[in-house]
Amino acid sequence: MSIRVLMFGWEFPPHIAGGLGTASYGLTKGLAKHGVKVMFVMPKAGGDEDQSVVKIINASDVEMMSEYSTLDEYWQNVNFMEIGSNLVPYLDPETFERTVTETIKTGEHSEHIVFRNKFQFSGKYGSNLMEEVARYAMVAGTIAAQQDFDIIHAHDWLTYSAGIVAKKVSGKPLVIHVHATEFDRSGENVNPQVFDIEKRGMEAADRVITVSNLIRNIVINRYGINPDKVVTVHNAVDFQTREDIEVDRGVKEKVVTFLGRITFQKGPEYFIEAANKVLKRYPNVRFVMAGSGDLFNRSVRRVAQLKIATKFHFTGFLRGDDVQKMFSYSDVYVMPSVSEPFGISPLEAMRAGVPTIISKQSGVAEVLKHSIKVDYWDVDALADAIYGLLTYPALGKMAGKEGLDEVNQLKWENAALKVENVYKDVLGM
Structure with missing residues (x-):
């Protein structure tokens, strides 16, 4: 008998703003490869999603049954408020900054269109996000009453409320998937509303899946969740096989790359200080910082202050093929994140055969053996690691080769098998 899953997400390719949709x-x-049948509910489907292995349910098409909106006093307590722009789910490097800027630029209006009792979701991360999150949960009650399934799976805080309502309506067990917590997104300045939704979701869930042990510890210690119900399933990465990109670098020096949001969380200042130390010992190198973010101007000023601007380049935000090109230009890739729930970009670098250095404070450090790991704050260790990879070509070559083999093992098929085992455990199969 195959397990039928009612899955709630906020985005699904091709219309994605970040890593959540890709995951x-x-x-x-x-x-699907293990025979699990998934119905994937999203606020607003584009109609061009790949439905070969999944059935997409567009919440904007669902007529709400009004009696479900009074499910629970919980709904009377939902305050629709304007929310801060930092409430964005698990995003890949860079997108956060862009999403927020675009929202401010376009000044998203919070008008909503209601047809009878259908609600047209924008499916974006605009100023009326909290209202959409609450209405999505109400629609979830209707969907749960209409569909046949064995278990509910809700991704990220935006859909936890939907999962809770679906569980109440159907009596079926709930699994929630934590891709990042409010502590990862906002440091210590947590948004109390989001924290509250996350905590309710974790408490109501029969199992909590986290993308790393780093996040698992936060769920247990910061949200007070029983460790017995929190399971780590590391993310994976699916790569399209691509031709090796032939590139003419136009520079003879070695290239060391940082690719990510230029924000506190990603540790750009540690990269700059390490670059300064490396250049004193090994001048035949250029450093590249690819990305944009709130620390961009400060980073440019620091590079000028250190007088290394001729050897240090800022590319701005890169997307698609430009990211692949940047990897093919690079001799070393560095991810000195202060806090990183998982971190896909080192895997992409390794896929391109580039030796990587990552911070011990990233979830991906738990699964990579052939990446050099340093504490994000240890600028000397970071500089030594960069210097070592630049000056000993054999070391870089081996790290690149072993890393490529390793990253090819991190398949979604293997991660999905672990998730299926979580379902079976909850269902007592």
Whole structure:
């Protein structure tokens, strides 16, 4: 008997703003290979989603049954408020900054269109996000009453409320998937509303899946969740096989790359200080910082202050093929994140055969053996690691080769098998 899953997500390729949609897609494809049937509910479907392995339910098409909106006093307590722009789910490097800027630029209006009792979701991360999150949960009650399934799976805080309502309506068990917590997104300045939704979701869930042990510890210690119900399933990465990109670098020096949001969380200042130390010992190198973010101007000023601007380049935000090109230009890739729930970009670098240095404070450090790991704050260790990879070509070559073999093992199919085992455990199969 195959397990039928009612899965709630906020985005699904091709219309994605970040890593959450990519992870949802990878996981559903992996589950399909194990015979698990997934109905994937999203606020607003574009109609061009790949439905070969998953059935997409567009919440904007669902007529709400009004009696479900009074499910629980919980709904009377939902305050629709304007929310801060930092409430964005698990995003890949860079996108956060862009999403927020675009929202401010376009000044998203919070008008909503209601047809009878259908609600047209924008499916974006605009100023009326909290209202959409609450209405999505109400629609979830209707969907749960209409569909046949064995278990509910909700991704990220935006859909936890939907999962809770679906569980109440159907009596079926709930698994929630924590891709990042409010502590990862906002440091210590947590948004109390989001924290509250996350905590309710974790408490109501029969199992909590976290993308790393780093996040698992936060769930247990910061949210007070029983360790017995929190399971780590590391993310994976699916790569399209691509031709090796032939590139003419135009520079003879070695290239060391940082690719990510230029924000506190990603540790750009440690990269700059390490670059300064390396250049004193090994001048035949250029450092590249690819990305944009709130520390961009400060970073440019610091590079000028250190007088290394001729050897240090800022590219701004890169997307798609430009990211692949940047990897093919690079001799070393560095991810000195202060806090990183998982971190896909080192895997992409390794896939391109580039030796990587990552912070011990990242979830991905738990699964990579052939990446050099340093504490994000230890600028000397970071500089030594960069220097070592630049001056000993054999070391870089081996790290690149072993890393490529290793990253090819991190398949969504394997992650999905672990998720299926979580389902079976909850269902007592």
